[in-house]
Amino acid sequence: MATIDFRSDTVTKPSAEMLEYMVNAPVGDDVYGEDPTVNELERFIAEYFGKEAAMYCASGTQANQIAINVHVKPGDEVICHAESHIYKYEGGGIAKNSGASVHLIPGNYGRMTAEQVKAAIQPDDVHFPNTALVCVEDTANRGGGAVYDENELDLIASVCQEYTIPLHLDGARMMNALVAKKSDPKKYAARFASISLCLSKGLGAPVGSVLIGDTSFIKKARRVRKVMGGGMRQAGIIAAGGLYAFKNNVERLAQDHLHATLLGESFNRLPWVETVYPVQTNIVVVCLKEPQQKEAIIQSMKDNGILVSSFGEGMIRLVTHLDISKEEIETTISLLNKLEITL
Secondary structure, three states, X not given: OOOEEOOOHHHXXXXXXXXXHHHOOOOOOHHHOOOHHHHHHHHHHHHHOOOOEEEEEOOHHHHHHHHHHHHOOOOOEEEEEOOOXXXXXXXXXXXXXXXXXXXXXXXXXXXXXXXXXXHHOOOOOOOOOOEEEEEEEOOEHHHOOEOXXXXXXXXXXXXXXXXXXXXXXXXXXXXXXXXXXXXXXHHHHOOOOEEEEEOOOOOOOOOOEEEEEOHHHHHHHHHHHHHOOOOOOOOXXXXXXXXXXXXXXXXXXXXXXXXXXXXXXXXXXXXXEEEEOOOOOOEEEEEEOOHHHHHHHHHHHHHOOEEOEEOOOOEEEEEOOOOOOXXXXXXXHHHHHHOOOOO
């Protein structure tokens, strides 16, 4: 039985065209700064977002952790959402890699407000850690791919400027946010001191993320990357996949958003579904009427050729991507309607 894999947009395979582009990419030693494809990728991404510099990294987690390490020192505090990737899914890296604590903020679908951020900034008092960094995540994975309102981002950026605190963006799925909002990439990126952008999620590259910032920040980030063992040699072979993806797979993200919307509407009609998070991009989070049935429902879907992820108590997650066609979305909806789930 053929399977339709909704577990994540990280499961995509390189297309024939992408593989050819990778095979033919010129390479060099990137630790010496001599890999022409890595250099091209970094220049292209920096210019695209109106920033001075960029650095290729092995993963989004690595890019985020390097950024945090550059911005903070041991004993400092990082403000982030309680459901943020940097807190929940990066192995305790903020504490282990940077010796910093976190101030967790609850909020609407993985998003914080400027008012919440301002209230979380510690006073200048020896009893409290120094607030050294604010991190936002757009789109918010745990919020079902929710996007930030740009006016709210402006307000958060203003708070950070008022208190001279850098603002970092975990932009793993930033391109989904930009496509959904039809945002100008340079105007969007100008709010942030640093940005991590994943190339191996919706864009479909096999591996890699890019860390973006000004020249001074990226110079420091290269040293941290080396310390963390992230220096790669002929990395142009994999960087080429990211370069091809960015040049060819951005606008088509709108198709994934449409597919996710169709799935969300279908789930909302099923009797065993309590609710579906508002679908804004390519993530569908489904809350079940009977939370204890989650594993059985996941297995039933798997038995019918549909792979999904567990996403917490009574929740499952589906992520659309470039390896899922409109026909497969229609097949999935048909199969869902036929599942026999007893309440």
